[in-house]
Amino acid sequence: MIFFAAALIPQVRAEFQWFFWAMVILCGTVATGIAAFLIFCAWRFRRKDDNELPPQNAMNIPAEITWILLPLLFFFIAMFAYGTKLYFDIERPPADAEDVYVVAKQWMWKAQHIGGEREINSLHVPAGRPVRLRMISQDAIHSFFVPEFRIKQDVLPQRYTTIWFSAEHAGTYHLFCAEYCGTNHSHMTGWIYVMEPDAYQRWLQTGGAEGSLASTGEKLFHQHGCSNCHQFNGHGRAPNLIGLYGQKVQIAGGYALADEDYIRESILNPNAKIVYGFQAIMPTYQGQISEEDIIALIAYIKSLDTGAPLQLTTLAAPVIETNSAVPTKSHPAERTTR
C-alpha cells in the first residue's frame, strides 16, 4: 500500500504526492458539493402539485460569468502550471545522472550498466543517486513504468527515449510494462532493487562483468571491422571518432548532433547522414548487430574523448570485414516472419 507511504521520497515522488492529493481534495470537495446540491434540489423542490408551474427564471449573466471564470482562473491555470512544472522535472534528468541502458523486447527488460553488468527483468541501482535510463525497443512499443517512483516512459523501436529517477531509500519496487505489447504483456514485469551504496558496491563486485560496457564496445569495434576505416590517426577512409559524442557534425545539407540516435543511425543506416567530405562507402549493419551491441559501441564511442584510444590503434584487429563488406539488404518483410 502506498497511500502516503514515507518509505521512499525522491523529489518527484514527493511533489507528485502533494499535488495529487491536493487535487483529490479540491475536486472531491467540488464534486461532493455538486452532488449534495443535486440531492438538495431534488428533495427541496420536489413537485408537490401536478399542475404547478415554478418561476421561469432562465438566465443570470453574473452567475454564468462566475462559473466560467472561477474554474478557469483559479483552478485550471494552477493545475496546468504545476502539472507542467512537475512534468519538466520528470522529463529532464539532472546532469550528474548515471547512465543505464535498457533494451526492451517481447517480453523482457534487459539492462546494461556502464560497468558491464547485465541484468534481465531486474535493475540494481544505488540509493540516493540519480539514474538516467536510455531505452530502446527491439520490436513493438513498450513502456517503462515504476509506480513507486511515479515515472513512466514509452520505449520505442529504432529510437532512444530517456527517463530518470532518484530513489532515496533502499527497497524493492515493481517494474511494469505499461504499453500493450502482445501475448505476455502482463508478464513483462520486473523489479527495481534500490541498494545502499556499500551494498551496491558489493553487488557490482560480484556481478561478474567481463569488463566495462565501453571495453565490450571496443572489442566489437574491432570485430565488426569498424577500426579499419575509422582510424584514430585521421588517415582512415572514414571520420575519426575521437571526441565525436555530443559534437555538431557537418553533413550534406546541414548539421547533425552526434547523440545516441545519430550514432545508432550511422551504424544501421550509414548513408542517411554522410559526414561532409566523406564518401558513402560504409555498408549497413542492419540485421547483423543487436541492440545490446549497438549500445556497447555507443558507450565505447562516448568514451573516446580522452587520450586513451591512441593505444587501441596498436591492437591487432580481428578482421571480419569480408562478411560486412557485402551489405545484406534489409527487407521490411523480414520483420513479419518472426
Add this chain to the structure above:
Amino acid sequence: MMSTIAVRPPVVTDYLNAEHGILSWLLTTDHKRIGLLYLFSITAFFFLGGVFALLMRLQLLVPGGLIVDPDTYNKLFTMHGITMVWFFLIPSIPNTLGNFFIPMMIGAKDLAFPKLNLLSWYVFMLGGFTTLYAIVRGGVDTGWTFYAPFSTAYSKTYVVAAAVGIFIAGFSSIMTGLNFIATIHRMRAPGLTWFRLPIFIWSMYATSLILVLATPVLAITLATLGIERIFHVGIFDPAMGGDPLLFQHLFWFYSHPAVYIMVLPAMGVVSEIIPTFSRKPLFGYKAVAFSSMAIAIVGFLVWGHHMFVAGMSLYSAMVFSFLSYLVALPSAIKVFNWTATMYKGSVKMTAPMLYAIGFIGVFTIGGMTGLFLAAMGIDVHVTDTYFVVAHFHYIMVGGAVMAFLGGIHYWWPKISGKMYPEYLAQLSALTVFLGFNLTFFPQFILGYLGMPRRYATYPPEFQVWNVLSTAGATILGVGYIVPLIYLLWSWKYGQDAPSNPWRTTGLEWKTPSPPPKHNFENTPVVTWNAYDFEAQKEELHLG
C-alpha cells in the same frame, strides 16, 4: 389543435402500422424506422461487448487469471473495445434517438436525405458483420487502439478484417453526420430559429461536425495500416523509416474527438430531461448551446494529451495540456447550468430524471479525473493504468450509456406508444448507478496504485480492488438486462401512452404517440423558445 394530454385515438395510422412486412422495414426511408433498426442492431452489439467485459472481469478475479490464457484475454479486451466504441457508443444516441427525434424536434417530415440514411444503416451492418467475421475467425489482439508497429508487424490475428470493418462503419458515421448537418441547417420549421432549437439539436449538430471531420482521418489511417500489414510497405513501421508516433497522432486526432461524439449527444439528452422534469427552461440556454460548439471545436486540438509519455516534445505536450484544460471548461459550464435548472424548479423524480441526475454526478467525476490526466506530471504516473480505464468508463459508461438509457426511457412513450413500468425502471436505474460505481471506482484506486491496463494477470496486492470491481460488474450487468426485458414487455403489454405524457414543450410531443409516418400533418409554425413552459401553459394546463 390536439389536446396534449389526450389518449391516443383508437384507430390511427402511425409509423409502426403504416406498412407491414419485413421488407417494409428493410427498405424503409422513414427516419423513425431506421432509428429503430439502429436501436436493435446496437443493442445486440452492446450485449456482445458486455459479454466480453464480463469475461474480462471474471478473469481478473484472481491474480493469476481465472478463466483464459493471456492471448485470449488480449483478444477479449480488444474486441470489447472495438465493439463498444464503434458499434455501440459512436452510433448509440445519434443513430437511434438522433435519427428518430431530430426531424420531429425541428418540425420536419424526415431527414434531408432519407435514402442516404437507410444506406448508412446497411453500411453500418456491413462493417459490423466484417468485424464479427474477424471475431468469429479468432479475434484481434491489438487493443482497440491498433498501435503500430505491433498491429502492422507483430500481431498474428485478424487485424485487417477488423480494421476493414471499422473502416466501413466509418462511412456510416460520415453519412449520418452529413445528413444531420444538412437537416438541421435547412429543414427547420418556420419560426424555429437557431436559438429556439432544443439543446439536443445543438449537441447533435456539434456531434455531426465531429463525425464528418474526424472520421475520414481514421478511415485513411486504418487503410494505411491495412496496406502496411499486407504489403509490408507504409508509413508507420520504424523499421521502414516510419514514425509510430505519427500513427498515434492520426489515431487520436480521430479518437479523442470520438469521445465527444459519445458524450455530446448524452449531454443533449440530459439537457432535454432536466428541463422537462424540473418544469423550467434550461438555465443559461445560450451558454449551454455555445459550450457544445466549443467542445466540438476545441476537442479537435487536444489529442496530444494521450501521448505525454509516448516520446513527444515537452513543449508540444505543454500546449496540449493547456488546451485540454480549456476543453474542460464548457463541460463544467453545462454541469453548473443543469444544476441551476433544477434549483427552484418543480422536480419530479422519474426514471429518466434519475438517469439524468446520475449522469451529472458520474460525469462530474469522469470530467474531474480528466483534469488529473491533463496535468502532465500526474498523467505520467496514471496514464496507461486503470486510472485511465476508470476515467473513460466514467465518461462513456457512466456518462454516455446512462444518458442513452435515460433518453430511451424519456422518449419510449413516443417511440413505442406505450408507457414503461415506472417503479421497475427507477429500481433498475438505481441498480445501474450503484453497479457502475462499484465497478469503476475501485479502478481509480488500482490505477493510482500502479496497475497497468490490459494485464491478463497482476500482482496479488491488487486483488481486493479487482474483486470489488468484478462484483460491481455483475450488478451492472443485471441493471442492463432488466430494462431490456421490461421495455420489450411494455411494447406489447404496456399502457398506451398519451401524446405528451410528461407535459413538456418540445415539438416531438405535439404529435400522437407513436407518431404518424410523416410526423406532422401540417408543418408547425414555432413562435416560442425552447423549454418555454410559460408560452405553452394554456396548452399544457399548467399554473
Add this chain to the structure above:
Amino acid sequence: MVSASSLALRQQFNNPAQQRETVTLGMWIFLATEVMLFGALFTAYSVYRIYYTPAFTHASGEMEYWMGAVNTAVLICSSFTMALGVHSAEAGKKRLTVLFLLLTMLIGCIFLGIKFWEHYRHYLDHKVPGINFQEAGALGPREQMFFFLYFAMTGLHAFHMLVGLGVLSVMVLRVVFGSISREYHTPIEIAGLYWHFVDVIWVVLFAIFYIPGAHLR
C-alpha cells in the same frame, strides 16, 4: 400545372428552393469530409518530407515532371468543360450539356490514361513499394517512403476520378432521359462541385510530388 421541378421534389422538402439549398449544402459537407480524408495523407507527407528532405527531393527528381504538368493542364481543361456543362444545364440546353459532360469525361479519361502510363513506367523502373521497389543509391530506403506516399495519394486521387466518371455517366443519362431540366439541374451542379474538388486535389499533388525535385532533371 405540374412542372418538372415539382416532380423532382422529394417528399421531405417543402419547396424546390429548400431542396436545392439542402442538397448543395450536403455536397459541401461531403467535400469537407474529403479534405480531411486527403488531409491525413498530406500530414504524413509533410512529416516525412521534413524528416527526409534530401531523399524526398531526390526521389521527386525521378518523376517525369512534364507528364505531371501535362496532366495538370489536362485536368484544368476538364474543369473548364465541366463549368460549361453546368452553365448549359442552367440555361436548359440539353444537347450542349450532354456534349460538355461527355467532353469532360473524355478529358478525364485522358488524364487517367497518362496517369496509369506513368504508374506503369514506375513499375518498369522498379519503383513500386511492396511490389518491386529496388533501393538504389544512398537515399534508397527513404525514397521508398516518397514512392509509397506517391502511389497512395495519386491512387486515391485516381479512384476519385473513376467515381467522378461514374457520376458524370449517370448525369449524362439523366439529361438524356429528361429528369434534368432548366428548372431542376441541381445534380449537375453538385457533380460539378465534386469534379472541381478532385481537380484541386490534383493541383496540390502535382506541387508536392513533381516540383521539389524538378530542378534535378
